Amino acid sequence: MKEIYEWVPWFEELANKIADGGEQYLAEKAKQVAWKGDSNKSALLRYGDKNIDPLSFFYTVASNNGSDNSRSRVYPSIEMIFGLNSKLDARKSILIPTPMSLNLLFHGNGDGNSKLLWRLFRQVVHGFDAVDPDDFENALKIRNVATKKLTQVLFVINPKEFIQIDEFTKKFVSLGRIPNQISWKEYANRTNLLRAAFPGCQLFEIQDITYRISRKWLSVQTHRFFQVSTNVDNTDKDYWEEFNSNYRIFTGNPGIRKKYPLHLPKRGEIVLVRYGLKEGRGIGIVIRNGYVDGWSENGKLHVKWINKTHSALSVNRPLVGFSSADKKTVDAFRQSEKYAKTFELIDRLGGQNKTKVDLPPDGPKDDLTEKFKGPRNQIIYGPPGTGKTWSTTARALAIIDGETALEKPDHEKFRQLRFNPEDGSGQVAMVTFHQNFAYEDFVEGIRPTLNDGRTSLSYELRPGIFKRLVDAALNRPSDRFVLIIDEINRGNIAKIFGELITLIEDSRRIGQTDGTFVTLPYSGRQFGVPDNLHIIGTMNTADRSIQLLDTALRRRFTFIEMMPVPEHELIRSDVEGIDCQKMLKTMNERIAALLDREHQIGHTYLFDVDDLTSLSKVFRNKIFPLLQEYFFEDWSKIQTVLNHNKFVSRTQIKGLFAESDYWDGTKFVYERLPDSRPEWNDPKEYRKIYGGKTADSSD
Secondary structure (H helix, E strand, C coil): CHHHHCHHHHHHHHHHHHHHHHHHHHHHHHHHCCCHHHHHHHHHCCCCHHHCCHHHHHHHHHHCCCCHHHHHHHHHHHHHHHCCCCCCCCCCCCCCCCCCCCCCCCCCCCCCCHHHHHHHHHHHHHCHHHCCHHHHHHHHCCCCCCHHHHHHHHHHHCCCCCCCCCHHHHCCCCCCCCCCCCCHHHHHHHHHHHHHHCCCCCHHHHHHHHHHHHCCCCCCCCCCEEEEECCCCCCCCCCHHHHHHHCEECCCCCCCCCCCCCCCCCCCCEEEEEECCCEEEEEEEEEEECCCCCCCCCCCEEEEEEECCCEECCCCCCCCCEEECCHHHHHHHHCCHHHHHHHHHHHHHHHCCCCCCCCCCCCCCCHHHHHCCCCCEEEEEECCCCCHHHHHHHHHHHHHCCCCCCCCCCHHHHHHCECECCCCECCEEEEECCCCCCHHHHCEEEEEEECHHHCCEEEEEEECHHHHHHHHHHHCCCCCEEEEEECHHHCCHHHHHHHHHCCCCHHHCECCCCCCCEECCCCCCEECCECCEEEEEEEECCCCCHHHCCHHHHHHCEEEECCCCCCCCCCCCCECCECHHHHHHHHHHHHHHHCCHHHCCCHHHHCCCCCHHHHHHHHHHHHHHHHHHHHCCCHHHHHHHCCCCCCEEEEECCCCCCCCCCCCCCCEEEEECCCCCHHHHCHHHHHHHHHHHHHHHHC
């Protein structure tokens, strides 16, 4: 898992290039970056090249980590423009502070702080001991700069020597509230306390683990400990450095008599690492178990380190290579002076998790299961533009929080909760079904992969998004997980779910009386779906009627209809004299009469309409093409929906044909009005839709 920290050398190299290049270098390079719509570029250069500062630049770069599109556009652009040797996989989210794209500047209204910020930046690049306390504290006095914002950007610039002081790290040092203007002495004190809380760990590792625990992406479990030796091949070789740098533990071939319980460790459980009988190497928290199907040569137990110091131990009997740690082994680590503080932290964090885990299939339900009363499987269906996909955000967050009421979605929280299939963090995954989506994409399948050097091909068993999410839900029973399936009706449900369609029933979930397991055809693994995994699907009824759905799917889901709401508060009733609410209501009544109610026009199409120009654009580019699709260019019906306004032109065909049995001389050619015609911006044509012949009376 060391690849999740590949951003560290990337930002380190970028910072060194900018420190060496100086103001003009940064100003010229910043102009070339592919910022979205040039909005961030404008913010950076608002006060001219001479006022650009590196802290604002790095803060802006970090703000583009928030979405896949921004990251995939901006980060490769920076690599090319600055000539970076370090590379990032911009398809993956980077766990760094991601500020909102507001207040990106540090130097205010061209107030002369640029020199101070350049000076502080170069000090930060050189390291913690190079910082002038006065420069640090003076930077905090700049308007709109406070402790969180400044330490955020210092961490991004040099994550090996600086850490962000925020609500996530605060709970691990117990020093009360964070002042807006922290002193350099206090910042150094908090940094040292965090280092002491995670002995031997790098600051970027500490930032990562505190963030995951604080966001409840990772719950520390203390009901069971494991122990492993770093001499995995039964020789004198110590593999600790490989364990340490790659954030993963492995063991050699267990052999006939060494049946190590490698499949047991679950996310959040503790692994004690030793060498030989009396030498401790470190302590880690399990993130993902690559041995769930048993030992394999390429299997790994992925961890986050919380203590990477070596210490003498007092263990008086031999230990096998990997096993559950008994009380004597745990006590041997706990009694070591170098591990004592870590066990205090483990006990404190483990005590916060009150939910019991590892219940047998016929055991009692935990509080998490009992608290949530809503459906575990639901499909939101309705015509296009009714906000189905948008509503899944609020529904998913309500499920995560154990609520059934819907509130407005918190998109920042939703982004932070997005599931990362690489390390199992997060709680909400999203996938879109389509005609080519298959069981192998959803559950598991054998897929080709390029070997090192990309010269040969091999095949591997690869889990799909559903299996990965189920594994995460099983490893973290105290959390709820949500899988959002957009356009669920566009996929072949029987083909995608296969035998698993039975397992998602409430009564068939793990822990229920009729809890059911199946054997997966590729891996041969026993597989079941836990209670804490919820599924939300969306269905566009313009594509497929609910009556046409697979009966098995309809029986296992609760269906929630979302129809157009013409009176929605975000639709204006007066746009330069046009009542958009009445217009939408009238069009939908006609569509329902001519076609059916499932092909109406959703209210969200008109949300951003606040003047005639935006209304014309929406009508030309979205609503009119939708009508053409609905009626297969049956122009008479399109004209009826529009009440015969001028958006459709009709020309009688004359003189094209001689006398013919197929020609009665009354044929017409219908065409959509060209975009350049002024009628698209004439209020009378929109009022005509709902006002009949009297629509022109106000003009």
